[in-house]
Amino acid sequence: MEKLSHKIYDYLIDSGLSAEWASYINLTILLIGLVVVLFLIDFILRKILVGLFTRLSINSKTHFDDLLVKNRAPRNIAHVVPLVLFYKAIPFVFRDFPVAGPFLLKTIEVIGIFLFLWIVRSLLHTIKDFLKTLPILKDKPIDSYIQVFMIFAWALGLFFAISVITGVELWKFFTALGTASAVIILVFRDTIMGFVASIQVSINDMVRIGDWITFEKYGADGDVIEINLATVKVQNFDKTITTIPTYALISDSFKNWRGMTNSDGRRIKRALLIKQESVRFLDKSDVESLQKIQLITEYLKTRSTDIDKYNTEHNIDKSMLINGRNLTNLGIFRKYIDAYLNNHSGVNKEMTIMVRHLDPTPQGIPMEVYAFSNDKRWANYEYIMADVFDHLLAAISYFDLEGFELPSSTNFKS
Template sequence: MKRISHWIFDFLVDHGLSDSWAGTINMLALLLLVFIVLFVVDFFLRKIIVGVFNRLSSSSKTHFDDLLVHNKVPRNIAHIIPLALAYKAIPAIFRDFPNAELFFVKAIEVCGIILFLWIVRSVLHTVKDFLKTLASLRDKPIDSYIQVFMIFAWAIGLFYAFSIVSGIELWKFLTALGTASAVIILIFKDTILGFVASIQVSINDMVRIGDWITFEKYGADGDVIEINLATVKVQNFDKTITTIPTYALISDSFKNWRGMDDSGGRRIKRALIIKQESIKFLTKENIEALKKIELIRNYLETRGKAINTFNSENGIDKSLLINGKNLTNVGVFRKYIDTYINRHSGINKEMTIMVRHLKPSPQGLPIEIYAFSSDKRWANYEYIMADIFDHLLAAIPYFELEGFELPSSTNFKK
């Protein structure tokens, strides 16, 4: 390079140009020549290195090298040699322009830092994509850790670049920067909060990718599809996407349905509201009529004998139904529901099954069914629950009970 630079300069001076003009033209010519050479070298190196990686990835059994090519790691590595050649060529190009030489030396060093960070970023993205292919790590917030590492890497790289440009030693630059730490903390507040939240979410296993969460404050109700340093993305069941700040997962309350997914069933918790004026004691005639219902026939016979024995042994006056022990239509209906639920094929018999009264309200007496469907898939769960309540709503009149509903316009017409 030195011989070429001297030859161009001497050639121009021999043909009558002044030293200053000859030096300027010599510098521009060398700059153009070096640029062309570097472009050609970079082009062929990229072709060679990427081609080698492609052949290696196609012949190997691991998926990691395919991801290296996909994330352009070989392409970025190919830029190292042209950048090193440019750094070596600068003294020869700007031998008569020391200020320009200093500027371009610093520019190349800064470009080297950026290239290094770019290679690190590509490698980390490759590692992230590879870890997500592992079943044990697929639901972990890997994006958050990658982002945290890259933030620190970019911060150190930028500090080092500022140190090169300003001519101040890195440690002195960092010491001076410490005085502005309060401003830095204020600027990166969300990043710091997100970093802390990501660690707590991961350590406490609060949320995983794929979890179904409900976050009423942000209108989120769906599956977690991404967890990174600043945000958590939730794909709602209507296919919209809600973005939640990561630190909100530890500062606010939300519901994670993973426990339901991991359990043996999905909870059914719904009530029938019975009009209280339709509740009554059962007469012998009523009981005999209800014995035709197969699910409660044995119960009515067994319970009826026990009640009759108690009333006769204690000399209860049964001229009034309220005296002594009695069966009620709502109590028998509750027993019918319990038997029906326990025999239903869609209910998990190993989990809680309960039919209970809730607090009476102005609308009536709620009879709540608390059980778990054996099939947790949403559509099947809804089908099982609908099948149960279809039957029970139709069964209410057989017990001379009435369900509550607000009057409609046809009621007023009647």
């Protein structure tokens, strides 16, 4: 090899060129030839490796080799052989240049370190994509863990590169690392916090990919589509993307709707505002009229009998309705709502069904419906809730009650 590398030099010297010019021309020709040969070797190896892995991925049942090709792992591995050959050839090509040769050797060593890191990156991305295809890990923050490995790999690779360039032993860098730890913590504060947060989020199962979360501080209301070391991406229902710092999930309060999604129903919690002055006692004619409403017919008959019996036994003066026990239109309407919900096909009968009064307000008496729909899909849930309140709003007048609303311009005109 040494004789071959100097044949051109000897020929140029015999042709009458000076030693300096002969050395430069010899170096140029050797370098061009070496680069062309290495380029061809790299091209052939890439074709062979990529073709081999592609055929394996077609014939193989596993999806892992497909992901290796997708993340260019074979292509990156193919660069190793030409780089090693270039490293071995440097001492012969730069034989007459004792200063440039060692410098290029160090340069190739540094390139080799970063090529190794690039191969590791391809493999880690392949592992990440493969793990995401597994049902048991599909909703886990795999991106965060892969990013942590890559950070450590890049940091270690950087230390090796500095050690090669400066000639200082690697252990001395780690010794100095303790002194510079405060600066490192300051520089990588967000990364460290994100790493700790992603571990806590995963261990405590606070958020999974696919969860619907509401984070008012960041204006997020939608599905989690990505969890990585630094950020969590949420696709809102208007299809915009909100990015939230990962550590905010453990430092701030947010709402995760997974419990509702995994339950047997979605909560309906809404109130009707009843005008207070429309509330009154019912006399016998009112009760007889309301008995025509089928959902409460039996209830009114039983209840009226019990009340009449009580008032008779206690000699209650019924010349005034306020005396003794009485039915009210608001109470009967509350009972009607309860019966209506228990007969509605869209309401889950196995979960809480409740109709209650809330504290009176300047806008009237809130009559709250608390129940759960048996269909959790957003559009269907909204339809069920609208169907319930359409009916109740129309039913108010049958109980001689009025719903409250602020006066409009037509009220003042009339």
